[in-house]
Amino acid sequence: MTEDLDLIRLEDWFRRVGRAVVAYSGGVDSTLVAFTAHRVLGDRSLAVTFRHRLVEREEVEGAIDLAKRIGLNHFVMDITLPESVMENPRDRCYICKKHIMGVLKSFARDSGYEVVDGSNYDDFQEGRPGIRALKEEGIRSPLAELGIGKQRVREISRVVGLDYKKPSRPCLATRFPYGYRIRPEDLDMVASAENLLREEGFRVVRVRHLGGIAKIEVGSDEITKLLREEVRNRVAHGLKALGYKLVVLDLEGYRSGKMDEI
Numbered sequence: 001m002t003e004d005l006d007l008i009r010l011e012d013w014f015r016r017v018g019r020a021v022v023a024y025s026g027g028v029d030s031t032l033v034a035f036t037a038h039r040v041l042g043d044r045s046l047a048v049t050f051r052h053r054l055v056e057r058e059e060v061e062g063a064i065d066l067a068k069r070i071g072l073n074h075f076v077m078d079i080t081l082p083e084s085v086m087e088n089p090r091d092r093c094y095i096c097k098k099h100i101m102g103v104l105k106s107f108a109r110d111s112g113y114e115v116v117d118g119s120n121y122d123d124f125q126e127g128r129p130g131i132r133a134l135k136e137e138g139i140r141s142p143l144a145e146l147g148i149g150k151q152r153v154r155e156i157s158r159v160v161g162l163d164y165k166k167p168s169r170p171c172l173a174t175r176f177p178y179g180y181r182i183r184p185e186d187l188d189m190v191a192s193a194e195n196l197l198r199e200e201g202f203r204v205v206r207v208r209h210l211g212g213i214a215k216i217e218v219g220s221d222e223i224t225k226l227l228r229e230e231v232r233n234r235v236a237h238g239l240k241a242l243g244y245k246l247v248v249l250d251l252e253g254y255r256s257g258k259m260d261e262i
Contacts, residue, residue: 004159006148007036013142014040021113022047023104023139024074025055026063028166029150030118031070032157033142037116038072046113047072050100052079053184054171056191070162079103085173086182090129092173097130101137115139122149167204168256175209189242196238200231204254212245220253 014020014037022034024047037045049063060076067074085096101115108115117134120143124131134141143153157164175190176182186209193207193214204219216235218226225231226249236247 004156006146006152007156007159009146010036010142010148010156011040013146014045017041017114017116017140019044019111019113020046020116021104021108021111023101023115023117024049024063024067024072025118026059026066027118027168028157028162028164029120029143029153031066031162032153032160033116033118034067034072035070035160035162038070043073045073047074048104048107049074049076050079050103051076052081053187054081054085054096054173056169056172058195059169066163077103077107088173088176088178088180088182090178092129092178094129094133096171096173098133098137101133101139105137105139117141119144120149120153121147175207177210180209189244192242193239193244196242197235200235202226206254207239208250212243214239214244214247215250216247217250217254223249223251223253 010033018041020037020041022030022037022045024030024034026049030047034045034047038047047067049060049067051060064074064076079100082095082099085092085099089095101117104115115138117139119131119134119141124141124144143149148156154164172187172190173182176186190207190209194205197205197207197216197218202218202222202225204217204222206217208215208217216226216239226235239247
């Protein structure tokens with residue numbers, strides 16, 4: 001296997017750390033970090049996945065399955081989020097991330113582990129609220145520290161044989177407008193709606209929950225497929241069967257941060 005210079009730098013980073021607990025979601029970034037930590041540190045590394053009501057069951061199950069396949073030391077932690085998170089304030093991501101990382105720090109403290117996450121360099125440039133929580137909690141992000149951005153993460157993942165094409169799937173709260181009180185049944189509707197679209201073969205999928213309206217976003221290269229009459233009819237019928245009164249398509253396609261504009 002051809003070595004990658006940034007991969008070597010990442011491995012050296014973990015050699016200096018010595019022991020690490022990695023916040024591992026099963027996404028491309030955290031998988032590369034957890035994989036490298038285990039490759040360098042072996043039993044002195046642990047990947048931890050959080051299970052709570054804003055994460056889809058399939059995502060947790062996928063993280064468990066992937067951890068087994070690539071040989072990680074893996075643990076799933078069930079946590080309860082602060083009730084204020086379900087009110088979906090503008091600083092929801094900050095509140096949620098600060099709580100989760102506080103729990104992980106407490107878990108790791110007695111074992112002498114460094115708490116690490118998979119945020120990359122680009123994430124730190126975008127001013128995300130969760131990044132502030134990471135800084136306040138003293139969580140280290142090796143990809144960001146080494147200047148490794150999203151594209152390089154995918155390139156390194158390809159080199160080491162990991163899935164480098166997996167679309168990002170942030171928590172379900174990102175499907176709701178700020179200030180919308182998120183109920184368990186709303187989360188079920190969104191998860192079912194997005195699974196319906198994935199079963200139709202769409203890779204990049206968001207269903208924005210606007211009351212009784214489902215606003216569909218797919219990759220810009222997949223819009224034409226969704227406009228085919230038979231696909232469109234199946235999707236519309238399926239989403240209405242879930243309880244949506246109106247189903248609309250965003251003709252611009254998916255773009256990160258769109259809910260901030262609503």
